[in-house]
Amino acid sequence: MNDPSHLARCAQLAMVLEVAAHPKPGNVDRDHDFPDTTFEHFLASAVGTYPVLEEAARSRTGAGALIHAAAEESLRWQRGGNTHFGAFVLLIPLLMAAGSKTQASKIVLDTTSEDAVEFYRAFSIANVRIDSVPDFDLGESNSADRILEDGVKLFDLMKLSADHDLIANEWVSGFERTNWCADMITKKADTMSINDAIVCTFLRMLAETPDTFIRTKFGRDKSIEVSERASEVIRGSMDLASIKSEVHEFDEQLIREKANPGSTADIIIGGLFVALVRGLRV
Amino acid sequence: MNDPSHLARCAQLAMVLEVAAHPKPGNVDRDHDFPDTTFEHFLASAVGTYPVLEEAARSRTGAGALIHAAAEESLRWQRGGNTHFGAFVLLIPLLMAAGSKTQASKIVLDTTSEDAVEFYRAFSIANVRIDSVPDFDLGESNSADRILEDGVKLFDLMKLSADHDLIANEWVSGFERTNWCADMITKKADTMSINDAIVCTFLRMLAETPDTFIRTKFGRDKSIEVSERASEVIRGSMDLASIKSEVHEFDEQLIREKANPGSTADIIIGGLFVALVRGLRV
Numbered sequence: 274m275n276d277p278s279h280l281a282r283c284a285q286l287a288m289v290l291e292v293a294a295h296p297k298p299g300n301v302d303r304d305h306d307f308p309d310t311t312f313e314h315f316l317a318s319a320v321g322t323y324p325v326l327e328e329a330a331r332s333r334t335g336a337g338a339l340i341h342a343a344a345e346e347s348l349r350w351q352r353g354g355n356t357h358f359g360a361f362v363l364l365i366p367l368l369m370a371a372g373s374k375t376q377a378s379k380i381v382l383d384t385t386s387e388d389a390v391e392f393y394r395a396f397s398i399a400n401v402r403i404d405s406v407p408d409f410d411l412g413e414s415n416s417a418d419r420i421l422e423d424g425v426k427l428f429d430l431m432k433l434s435a436d437h438d439l440i441a442n443e444w445v446s447g448f449e450r451t452n453w454c455a456d457m458i459t460k461k462a463d464t465m466s467i468n469d470a471i472v473c474t475f476l477r478m479l480a481e482t483p484d485t486f487i488r489t490k491f492g493r494d495k496s497i498e499v500s501e502r503a504s505e506v507i508r509g510s511m512d513l514a515s516i517k518s519e520v521h522e523f524d525e526q527l528i529r530e531k532a533n534p535g536s537t538a539d540i541i542i543g544g545l546f547v548a549l550v551r552g553l554r555v
Numbered sequence: 556m557n558d559p560s561h562l563a564r565c566a567q568l569a570m571v572l573e574v575a576a577h578p579k580p581g582n583v584d585r586d587h588d589f590p591d592t593t594f595e596h597f598l599a600s601a602v603g604t605y606p607v608l609e610e611a612a613r614s615r616t617g618a619g620a621l622i623h624a625a626a627e628e629s630l631r632w633q634r635g636g637n638t639h640f641g642a643f644v645l646l647i648p649l650l651m652a653a654g655s656k657t658q659a660s661k662i663v664l665d666t667t668s669e670d671a672v673e674f675y676r677a678f679s680i681a682n683v684r685i686d687s688v689p690d691f692d693l694g695e696s697n698s699a700d701r702i703l704e705d706g707v708k709l710f711d712l713m714k715l716s717a718d719h720d721l722i723a724n725e726w727v728s729g730f731e732r733t734n735w736c737a738d739m740i741t742k743k744a745d746t747m748s749i750n751d752a753i754v755c756t757f758l759r760m761l762a763e764t765p766d767t768f769i770r771t772k773f774g775r776d777k778s779i780e781v782s783e784r785a786s787e788v789i790r791g792s793m794d795l796a797s798i799k800s801e802v803h804e805f806d807e808q809l810i811r812e813k814a815n816p817g818s819t820a821d822i823i824i825g826g827l828f829v830a831l832v833r834g835l836r837v
Contacts, residue, residue, distance in 0.1 A: 290595060293585070313837045316572065320602070321564055323563075352836060353837075554632070555632075
């Protein structure tokens with residue numbers, strides 16, 4: 274089942290199921306739109322990027338250009354701006370590796386400075402909010418030249434961000450959190466609906482790892498505080514039904530504060546993709 | 556924009572947006588599952604059938620085999636049983652025609668008795684509830700032989716059902732309702748969200764045309780009664796917001812009565828597909 278079309282559909286479905294899952298505190302889901310970015314924008318982006326996802330599943334090199342192409346295709350299909358940039362950064366190497374963390378780790382290690390330049394281009398069109406990377410200010414137009422001159426690989430850039438960026442951290446540390454999510458979703462889906470398995474895994478992940486998106490918007494302390502609140506919400510629970518009102522309240526709080534754990538959602542997408550490739554069925 | 560991949564993604568997105576739209580009285584949507592068939596089953600079916608949709612967009616003959624292949628692929632991706640059989644019967648000729656009603660009408664007119672046999676095979680695996688077609692009882696295993704011997708084309712079978720089956724009627728009368736839906740969704744999407752444009756068009760369609768699915772389950776009188784109720788709900792309304800509580804109440808009524816206007820939803824999918832092909836963007 275590792276044919277490129279199958280893998281691309283697993284990636285589409287991972288994005289669709291993730292955004293549909295509810296209540297998913299702080300993020301866009303079937304019950305919550307953001308002012309400029311709606312549930313339907315995420316659905317259209319997930320569906321529209323199919324050809325790039327399939328091309329990734331056929332490729333062993335060119336991760337940067339594929340991330341760039343996915344970001345472009347996503348914007349062609351919807352008018353809500355950036356929906357899946359972090360998800361593409363995670364999904365593209367996983368697609369190239371047919372879901373194997375060992376293969377994906379080799380693929381990211383082999384990235385080049387051309388990949389880094391393409392990544393910067395993708396970044397600027399997706400209009401993503403990030404901490405500036407120390408040595409290569411993304412706002413500076415001559416960064417691309419400097420990257421090529423210095424021979425900086427995309428993997429090197431990810432290393433610079435790995436201590437404060439969840440997705441970069443996956444690239445440089447063997448896609449461990451993604452796999453942890455895949456295992457947890459698969460296990461939970463044995464005893465609960467796929468929706469509840471996703472939401473419970475999302476909360477568990479958020480409780481254990483402060484979210485990059487929130488850190489970038491509000492600073493480290495806020496991201497830690499949100500994780501502590503996630504931890505309180507899920508403490509001792511075995512299923513979603515028993516904590517539904519607490520989860521709803523947490524959701525409303527985060528939406529009021531505009532604190533959306535977008536990077537946690539990206540890891541969930543990666544985990545869902547790996548789980549679907551391994552045979553998880555809705 | 557008529558390349559096969561673009562057309563296939565328009566078909567996927569049409570199915571995804573249709574099932575997401577809410578409140579959609581009586582049917583599965585983001586807020587309502589049926590006991591055995593959930594929102595996620597519909598999402599997985601829409602995503603999973605991509606290769607068949609793309610193949611249809613490359614084909615000018617073989618509608619029956621394509622409908623059969625779509626029904627099979629849908630069941631491979633989810634465990635909720637039949638989700639999109641009627642939608643496939645409508646979408647396959649529209650994909651083959653790149654959304655043109657004139658081309659689609661030629662394509663269905665040119666179907667063969669092999670198409671009819673494949674259609675019967677698709678029917679039996681999808682386990683669809685229907686009125687038996689007068690001359691060819693679908694429960695009889697020798698129907699296939701009789702179809703080939705008698706040279707009955709798939710178009711002829713549709714003619715036999717056209718007076719009481721909405722999808723068959725589209726095949727034999729130029730896909731007019733599908734185009735009416737495409738125009739209405741596109742026009743409404745100028746002034747309201749895509750969700751509300753879909754729901755309003757669904758209600759308008761249901762008010763004007765009794766639903767095949769409801770007729771098959773409960774008889775002609777019931778299907779007319781449901782349409783009359785839809786008509787009352789939307790009477791005089793210009794948008795969804797002003798009639799939201801009436802629509803919710805209608806939704807709860809139909810769900811209690813298990814009266815799901817599934818064929819109306821299929822036409823909406825066809826209309827959304829045509830609108831997306833013509834350039835509608837979320």
